[in-house]
Amino acid sequence: MPPNDNTSAAADDVPHLKCLAVLSPSASEVTPQNPGTPATAVAQRSPLSSLDPKSASIESSPAWQVSWSPDGRSLASCHGAPDPCVRIWSRRCSEEDGTAGDGDGVSPWVLASVLRGGHARTVRSVSFAPTGNVLASASFDGTVAIWERFDDNGIGSGEGGWECTAQLEGHESEVKCVAWNGTGSLLATCGRDKSVWIWESFLSGTVGGAEGGSGDGEFECIAVLHGHTGDVKSVAFAPSLGQWGDGDEVLFSASYDDTIKCWAEDAGDWYCAATLSSAHSSTVWSVAAAGGGARLVSGSADKSLAVWKCYTATERRRMEPDSEGSDGLWKCVGRLPGAHDFAVHSVHCSPSRAGHGRIASGGADDCINVYCEVGGSSDTPQFALDATAPGAHSGDVNCVRWHPRDGSILSSAGDDGLVKVWRYKA
Template sequence: MDLLEKKMELKEIQKLEGHTDRVWSLAWNPTTGVAGIPAMLASCSGDKTVRIWQQNTSLPSNPWECKAVLDETHTRTVRSCAWSPSGKLLATGSFDATTAIWEHVGDDFECVATLEGHENEVKSVSWNSSGSLLATCSRDKSVWIWEVLPGNEFECVSVLQGHTQDVKMVQWHPFMDVLFSCSYDNTIKVWAGDDDSDDWECLQTLNESNNGHSSTVWALSFNSTGDKMVTCSDDLTLKVWGNDSATKQTNGDEFSPWRHLCTLSGFHDRTIFSVHWSREGVIASGAADDAIRLFVENNDDLVEGPSYKLLLKKEKAHDMDVNSVQWSFKQENRLLASASDDGTIKIWELASLP
């Protein structure tokens, strides 16, 4: 369906309140929201807690409830959260320099491991597609790769040193064990392991010299097929990158570099903190201008390669900075969650106007 041909709105479903400080990050549980399993969302905050929210469809007016508060583990801001592909484990990264691993059993969450090693704030956590590896990054400029062992044991198998500043985010490719990191040093780095030696190396650096960003890169996200990536920055732009070979490569294949496809500028007037690509192909961005923007590929104009059009804009989506935007994994319901410095989370639905 061509969304550009329809009149769309971003309709607020519910405002979730409970955190007592800014909400930094959100993560949908990938195994929920399908086959009758209620959708589940994790949020983390400067109040040192993680909250687990669950959809209750029997409450049509306010269907989202806080089912658990994970506290008394982190001693400082919880900056990032991510579910494992199985939906059984939740990783949380904190300014206390630790990463906690929570196991979801029944209605309970238990902290089953605490990963230490970073010198200071952990900024982001990310699981690979099989759940066998976890990546963490920090203000100490390093990226750590942890192997998941039986019995909820975690072993650091590599420490990646390449960034010259605070690493803001790590994100695995959706299908391959290739890791992407973005940083305060204005770059995105692409990392892969060597099967023979277990060493990890930087295969490519995307920077200003190859049409990259000119200021801090805050976040990145992949499309559903894994051959495109979008990045967002303090330079007020979104950039789309492509790699036609990305989904065909296997370990041992010669690496095919990512290339810049287009730049979206003029849509936010303050730092863009978050970007997320839905399975349906809609890019959402959230920024320090308190706004959310949605973009879709413009299929009419292929003369100069791919281009993207603004689908809609939501001014004053929150009362303060929008720190995170995350589409749900279930394509059909078009749910978007946003988190803000105002301490709230909002659940939105992308809906057609009558």
């Protein structure tokens, strides 16, 4: 058993996040809403601006995932049937200084683009590349679409300057997740066929990419990784910290088989460096690495969050004298077994600006929680529930993501078809 099975404060004892604004594709701007019931404690944590990309009707397409642009001024969301598409929302810039909004959470947002035609079925995952002008989307139709933006003259409408420039095929069935590495030179995909694919990108602005936007972005599959025995639900890159192979990054994959795998590169070949199986008793829906790469967080259908620490190869030999190999060690150093009342669908680690050790999670209990590290050590961290939004969506919360530059802002996507932006204050 991990050293600190840690149940956190009851939801009644922490601030309740509140929705401040609603966005609909039929409107050009956010409509401010009644802020509702104030926070039940610590009023300064009141927060949340909420965005909705679709009116909350039973016919609305589920919102599966959200992704912030690197500068945080745009937000992409992907949706399922009956209207499979990618929507891109943008903050309207101030005419005076060109900044996006005034930080109050209700500054105008517009639906800048709707990307259709790249997929024939539900779009399950979307991710901005580090360059900011490229998106990858994954679909139940078994393909990954690459979208490039060529018109940078402000906010457009309809297709808004975005064009599908590549279609990546190879998965045998539904593709569940896409993730870029830190430079945009690699793209990872995973799916129902139990495999993980790694693609090398030659897009403009990436390592090895062509100069200028040629519009014929090329990708090459450099690895197809097998090892999971069930659907692969989530993938995420992280720094290797010099502990895994000879590459700069490792790749994590979370699966229906209740495990997480760590994949590393050595002499150009990718291999399974570790299988993490000690923390969860059911499907691992989501995995996320903290900024420095030394900590990993996972969320599972068993209602729990698990916190993992990376130990160096030297520490591993001290902890496991009989172990072989030169790789480091991933070890579960903490669990929150009652993180949600039902399955945890999404986890995300905060940027440094939100403060060390904050984890956002969303689940099938329609709730968003923020957990904060409150004590212990890196070997035995202790967490407490710091903020919560019960009924955040009218249905499962499928995704939560911290803003890349502002540690007081979160976004979420739900089965109700809505995308929401929340303000959180520590």
